Amino acid sequence: MEATTHIAIVTVPVYSHQRSILEFCKRLVHLHQDIHITCINPTSGPPCKNVKALFESLPSNIEHMFLPPPNLEDMLHNKPHPGLLIQVAILRSLPSIYNALETLHHSRSKLVAIVADGLITEALPMAKKLNVLSYAYFPSTAMLLSLCLYAPMLDKKITCEYRDLTELIEIPGCIPIHGTDLPDQFKDRSSVEYKVFLEANERFYSADGFLINTFLDLEPVTIRAWQEKKMTSPTSVPYVYPVGPFVQGGSYDNQGKDIGYMRWLDKQEPNSVLYVSFGSGGTLTNEQTNELAWGLELSGKKFLWVLRPPHKFNIIDEFGAENDEDPLKFLPNGFLERTQGQGLVVPYWAAQIEILCHKAIGGFLCHCGWNSTLESIVHGIPIVAWPLFAEQKMNAAMLTNGLKVALRPKLNEKGIVEREEVADIVKNLMEGEEGKGIRKRMEKLKDDAADAMKEDGSSTRTLTQLALIWKKLRVE
Secondary structure (H helix, E strand, O other), rough: OOEEEEEEEOOOOOHHOOOOOOHHHHHHHHOOOOEEEEEEEEOHHHHHHHHHHHOOOOOOOOEEEEOOOOOHHHHOOOOOOOHHHHHHHHHHHHHHHHHHHHHHOOOOOOEEEEEEEOOOOOHHHHHOOOOOOEEEEEOOHHHHHHHHHHHHHHHOOOOOOHHHOOOOOOOOOOOOOOHHOOHHOOOOOOHHHHHHHHHHHHHOOOOOEEOOOOOOOOHHHHHHHHHOOOOOOOOOEEEEEEEOOOOOOOOOOOOOOHHHHHHHHOOOOOOOOOEEOOHHHHEHHHHHHHHHHHHHHHOOOOOEEEEOOOOOOOOOOOOOOOOOHHHHOOOOHHHHHOOOEEEEEEOOOOHHHHHHHHOOOEEEEEOOOHHHHHHHOOOOOEEEOOOOOOOOHHHHHHHHHHOEEEEEOOOOOOOOOHHHHHHHHHHHHHHHHHHHHHHHHHHHHHHHHHHHOOOOOHHHHHHHHHHHHHHHHHOO
């Protein structure tokens, strides 16, 4: 039997993160079939059907295990923010994760490396304890990685709350951004979330490398600055491997499912429809849902809107969770009747890849989650940047001020995008001069993304470089 190189992947119970890291795994074993992967998955509850489907569709050289969920009863009665629940579930699963890694390493096919999602930096010291290489998989931007590595120094340099800064914040190798565009953990420097964020970033320095779901031509200045070690840091920075873009392929099974929205798209003119979706977990407040609806109607532009019930945290439970609430009841009275022919509203979920591939789609109003952003880039679709949580405001800043492939609506004093602003920005993107420039730049990025994944492309070469390091460590 031919010897294989064994890698362990440690995921987190977040659907968007699992999607990204599994696409990385599939790409790796497709290019290097003598590599075997075992995915270790901590859970916060029974995996939903969509998560199960992700793992059940993997090729035979990628195995997986779901760890039993830890006891979270003390958390659930307070109905905490979903992000906090996930964080606690990860921390309480650490002993189980280490036991699984140790068992794998002592099996016949020993591990040569552990790749852990960037949200679980606690797994990096586990690799050192087992005397194998450790890598952090970053399902977001090199810009966010720069912030993570620079955050401890930024914390010492700035004394006030970041949101109160009048000047822009300089992140090494990146465009300057407003303090209000930093990730959620930066909202309150006295919070537990901020302290945990800083501690996690310190652990990044123990990694042997970072695997980032980006590509060289998308963030060339940031990536080269880290690779060429031009950054100021308290210690040596692990090597950065830009290996993306990883996006899901179009695999939607139409059999037995309502595909009315695809038939509707078939009837529309090329580049005429705005696709509106806030990712696998994003949603809006009741007031903002109403303003968006009125704005889409006022714009007069065609739209396809994936709608979920409002939520105060702008986030719903994990993708695929059962919910009997009808999101259509939160729309303004008469909206569906008035916009019949102009738009289509799809409750809860739609086949995003197939929609973005469709010739009728001319724009994407999205939350700037990195998976959706890359999907938009890969298909050359201009963006209305509408960030909700996590690092999405940073992504929006990069897309609008850096890459200039998006328009970002302005908020009023209550943090709401008003209907007139929605209408204006949609019309600008879909038919304005600014929108034409954005479309041209996005087409260039689309070509760059395709080039990166070619046989001799920058990301393919980088991934092969990494695979060769691991294969040299293989125990024959």
